[in-house]
Amino acid sequence: MGDAAVEVVDLRRTFKVPERETGLRASVRSLFHREYRQVHAVDGITFEIGAGEVVGFLGPNGAGKTTTLKMLAGLLHPTGGQVRVLGETPHRRRPDYLSRISLVMGNRNQLQWDTPAADSFELNRAVYRIPPAEFRSTRDELVDLLDLGALITKPVRNLSLGERMKVELAGALLHRPQMLFLDEPTLGLDITMQKRIREFIGEHNRRHGSSVLLTSHYMADVEALCRRVIVIDHGRILFDGDLAALGGRLAAYKELGVTLADGAADLSGYGEVRSRDGDRVTLRVPKETTPQVTARLLAEHTVLDLTVEDPPVEDIIELLLAAGHKAP
Known part of the structure; x- marks a missing residue:
């Protein structure tokens, strides 16, 4: 040792x-x-x-x-x-x-x-x-x-x-x-x-x-x-x-935080709606399609704020525990 x-x-x-x-x-x-x-x-x-x-x-x-x-x-x-x-x-x-x-x-x-x-x-x-x-x-x-x-x-x-x-x-x-x-x-x-x-x-x-x-x-x-x-x-x-x-090793998705000028818009067609806080919506989007989804949002809506983040660590660890084996 x-x-x-x-x-x-x-x-x-x-x-x-x-x-x-x-x-x-x-x-x-x-x-x-x-x-x-x-x-x-x-x-x-x-x-x-x-x-x-x-x-x-x-x-x-x-x-x-x-x-x-x-x-x-x-x-x-x-x-x-x-x-x-x-x-x-x-x-x-x-x-x-x-x-x-x-x-x-x-x-x-x-x-x-x-x-x-x-x-x-x-x-x-x-x-x-x-x-x-x-x-x-x-x-x-x-x-x-x-x-x-x-x-x-x-x-x-x-x-x-x-x-x-x-x-x-x-x-x-x-x-x-x-x-x-x-x-x-x-x-x-x-x-x-x-x-x-x-x-x-x-x-x-x-x-x-x-x-x-x-x-x-x-x-x-x-x-x-x-x-x-x-x-x-x-x-x-x-x-x-x-x-x-x-x-990066486990999560197959990103989380998009979107604030639109039209806060009432339905964004379910862009990804899984995880939460809504006032005019701000959090979407779960497959990692490989995140660039395309982001481009569509910017082209089809008046976007006041947009963030792209990895999912919360708690969610990632849940995925790891569910997998039941070491991450590659």
């Missing part, structure tokens, strides 16, 4: 899950003879993440994303394969390794619930043995970047979800980790707070060069932060490559 921040080769994780039929008889029988089935949560995946790279890790619920992150962070022992993060074997959980990574889960509390975040920050300083001067410098930088202000003096339980997520991020970054695992960091946040968190993650990456592996159901997070994405489903990688190339 080389010098990449994350190196994964044929990584596997299998869980043994008890199963039985419903009913009293099945319940009694299971007391003496319990049956199990093997669930392959992660089924032989291989990838690398370079130093300073921000990679999106995408897939539906149950695809194996969180299980993979937990193995990379050392919380789960792999069933098979090899994994190295920052040159270490994660499940050995050596103190030197743990001091260089951080795992943030949007649906988990990591700070003390009944005390101010500032107290938890001090506890983290002691746990990670951060020199006082370095701690104060990093804390003040995080307070400024995340606009924490008086939030860190309030008990965590009194904070809103968005405020709590900001202080959780700050607490996770006080020791300046080289590798950051983010599992749904904007889960449940409003649009404004999602944008603030995205901007912070991007700025932190630019300032400190930390590597980031990000899972999110909000494609705006991925599009804003990641040039590369890995798509996983049923524990297997379906796609690993450039985000911009994903649409």
Whole structure:
């Protein structure tokens, strides 16, 4: 294995899950003879993440994303394969390794619930043995970047979800980790707070060069932060490559946004009408006929505005999952 921040080769994780039929008889029988089935949560995946790279890790619920992150962070022992993060074997959980990574889960509390975040920050300083001067410098930088202000003096339980997520991020970054695992960091946040968190993650990456592996159901997070994405489903990688190339490889259509002087015109003859917002209509048009359709629109109507774009990333990933195999 080389010098990449994350190196994964044929990584596997299998869980043994008890199963039985419903009913009293099945319940009694299971007391003496319990049956199990093997669930392959992660089924032989291989990838690398370079130093300073921000990679999106995408897939539906149950695809194996969180299980993979937990193995990379050392919380789960792999069933098979090899994994190295920052040159270490994660499940050995050596103190030197743990001091260089951080795992943030949007649906988990990591700070003390009944005390101010500032107290938890001090506890983290002691746990990670951060020199006082370095701690104060990093804390003040995080307070400024995340606009924490008086939030860190309030008990965590009194904070809103968005405020709590900001202080959780700050607490996770006080020791300046080289590798950051983010599992749904904007889960449940409003649009404004999602944008603030995205901007912070991007700025932190630019300032400190930390590597980031990000899972999110909000494609705006991925599009804003990641040039590369890995798509996983049923524990297997379906796609690993450039985000911009994903649409070009899979999508067989373009989306045209059209605003006409005659907003009531019927445009169904030009393509599939996907939406109508006032006078603006969004059409889905086969990629190979897009130039001809665009020319017809301009020739046959008074066009006030026209845009041609790739389909939303969410739609492209749905196509990839439906295909069930790696994109060519």
